[in-house]
Amino acid sequence: MAQQGESTAEKAGTRRPLSRDLVVREAIAFIDERSINQLTMRSLGARLGVEAMSLYRYVNGREDLLEAIVAALVDRVEATPPAGHELTTDWHGYLQWMAHSVRDVALEHPAIFPLMATRHPAADWLRPPLRSLRVVEEFLAALLERGFTEERAVEVYRVFTSFLLGQLLLEVAQRGESTAPVEEPLDEGGADLPNQDEDLDLSEFPLVARLRPLLSEDHSDEEFERSLEALLDRLDLLFTQ
Amino acid sequence: MAQQGESTAEKAGTRRPLSRDLVVREAIAFIDERSINQLTMRSLGARLGVEAMSLYRYVNGREDLLEAIVAALVDRVEATPPAGHELTTDWHGYLQWMAHSVRDVALEHPAIFPLMATRHPAADWLRPPLRSLRVVEEFLAALLERGFTEERAVEVYRVFTSFLLGQLLLEVAQRGESTAPVEEPLDEGGADLPNQDEDLDLSEFPLVARLRPLLSEDHSDEEFERSLEALLDRLDLLFTQ
């Protein structure tokens, strides 16, 4: 009877056999749809048509799940350009391509990127968001192939991660604003805390009030592009002098 | 008896009369010493010699507390230079001073800065870590005073926040590594998950293995300084052409 109540082995979702990959994939989708603090072992289990404790066979607790999510996303960034590109010898082109590779992943999962940015990497010399050994290995290899010295490759790694982190975290936060499901629509309808709303009091801040239209303009794409070019120029300068 | 058991009104800590300011201040200190997920209403109450529920008179729940913590820290950054500085007309000098003002706050509270960086600001055109109206007002005012057009002041705001965010988040994460209390030393002694340890397997990543000494070098201070100067150069270029 109880078994029939679940309509014989599938209820919510597809209910293909569980696996670590599936759990992590589904968790990513869950965060994309709801948010990160909505993700609990129970809710994720429910989405998979399974009890919370069943997840523990594939995941070493919630912390491990989050770690796996970050790892899965980081592993989606491509760090070696597809063969046949003209990027083969042009490091400008490579960095540009690579930057967009990371950006694509970040913008696809705006609710998860802060996690990539914030969680402690496996080693303290791994810098978010390029925090997987594979990615760093490929990144450094790509630079050395294009004529960089080891010192300079590492220097570029540092500058590049810093650039990506700042730029993408801001971009993602801004887009998340319009995307997020208003942070748990629990029950109450009235908004008490003066947060996340457009109607804040600017009377004491005349300058901000006046410049607000300017401040509100969204130039994410150009901003990214121009900052990236500025970074490349800086590196040019750095390496010729 | 129970009252005597608490030795008449103070037990742990100083137990001066509660206030919102005190609660927030003590919460900041708590996070600095332990960590952010160790901060619970109960533990913070205990630190103040008070029950958890007593905090709710001054703080609108945990979320509000975190918000207040961020606000308190952001309000510690100075955005208007002290009178009499030679910074009065030199915007290079002003930005440099301002950058260090933010950096000082970030490095004083490495465990809290990620919160400043990550939490949604009150409006989507406020960009972390310069996410308070007061700071933005003063910042823009300072730039206009030094001859910037409104468009350029706003542009500088964008570039500057992006720079600070990336640079400081990385710096803080790296320092936090050595500072943090190993993320809850709950009970288990054996480390199963391959995380936060120095002994990861680099055999498949020869390049990373070889460059590891280079990667591990810590040049936070110079890196910050040089990146800041690069940023200023970029702005120079941008505004003269």
Add this chain to the structure above:
DNA sequence: AAGACCGGCTTACGACGTAAGTCAGTCTTC
């Protein structure tokens, strides 16, 4: 003296992460 109010405490509830044990199928091995 009386009452309002302030500032803390007590109790209670539901949700969470997760340790430990259970149990029905299925796959192996003879």
Add this chain to the structure above:
DNA sequence: GAAGACTGACTTACGTCGTAAGCCGGTCTT
């Protein structure tokens, strides 16, 4: 085909969390 181990899920239970609601002894006002 029978026996036993393994797989992959479920059940139960515990301690901790955030927090709603009510209580109650002081002190301050009038």
